[in-house]
Amino acid sequence: MLIxxxxxxxxxxxxxxLAATVVLVALVALPNVLPAVGRELYVVRGAxxxxxxxxxxxxxxxxxxxDQLAVGDVITFRGGNGTIVxxxxxxxxxxxxRAFQTKGDASLGVDPTAVPASALIGRVExxxxxxxxxxxxxxxxxxxxxxxxxxGGLLLAVWVMDxxxxxxxxxxxxxxxxxxxVH
Numbered sequence: 001m002l003i004x005x006x007x008x009x010x011x012x013x014x015x016x017x018l019a020a021t022v023v024l025v026a027l028v029a030l031p032n033v034l035p036a037v038g039r040e041l042y043v044v045r046g047a048x049x050x051x052x053x054x055x056x057x058x059x060x061x062x063x064x065x066x067d068q069l070a071v072g073d074v075i076t077f078r079g080g081n082g083t084i085v086x087x088x089x090x091x092x093x094x095x096x097x098r099a100f101q102t103k104g105d106a107s108l109g110v111d112p113t114a115v116p117a118s119a120l121i122g123r124v125e126x127x128x129x130x131x132x133x134x135x136x137x138x139x140x141x142x143x144x145x146x147x148x149x150x151x152g153g154l155l156l157a158v159w160v161m162d163x164x165x166x167x168x169x170x171x172x173x174x175x176x177x178x179x180x181x182v183h
Contacts, residue, residue: 003168010161017154024147027135038063040121042076042084043132048104049074049086053124056133059086060126066098066117074124075100077115086124087111 031041044057052074053059061076069075069089076086077100090110091101099114137143 003165003172006161006165006168010158010165013154013157013161017151017158020147020151020154024138024151027131027138031135034060039125041135042086043136044086045132046104048107049088050106052088052105053086053127054129056130056136058128058132058135059124060128061086061122062125063122064120065123066120069100069120069123075102075115076121076124077102078119078121080113084121085111 034041040061040063042059042061044053044055044059047055059074059076069092071089071092073089074086075089076084079085085102087102087104087107089100090103091114093099093101093114098117100117100120101114102111103109104111138147
């Protein structure tokens with residue numbers, strides 16, 4: 001019965017290690033792979049688009065396509081001061097100098113200046129709640145070390161369980177009784 005419990009704990013730790021490794025690799029690779037397919041990833045750092053884009057979300061933006069945008073689309077663009085902004089289109093000007101009037105869902109007023117097509121980065125295709133916060137954390141030294149510590153701890157747990165199983169099997173073959181601690 002003890003061996004079965006240890007096997008279960010070992011399997012759970014191994015599965016957790018595998019899942020954490022896959023997620024970590026995907027999170028690190030995602031921002032580098034997306035540009036190859038015409039997308040970019042941005043982290044939502046403000047609350048102006050809540051609840052549609054929660055603070056700490058990551059958004060995947062399809063680049064360009066100013067001529068295909070309409071009222072209601074959420075776009076990412078370069079603001080006048082060089083910041084990256086993600087807001088909803090509430091109006092589109094027609095003509096050669098296409099521009100978009102935008103507003104944050106949680107903002108009371110309309111953005112003060114229209115967004116020219118030249119400032120457009122693209123349309124938000126996907127929202128990944130919480131992923132932006134994880135990415136921002138992984139970008140720090142302490143976040144990277146915490147992730148490596150988690151992976152190392154899980155791997156150590158699997159190793160300890162393997163050695164414990166080996167010791168228990170060996171002692172049961174020799175007829176040795178494994179002593180339980182007295183409390």
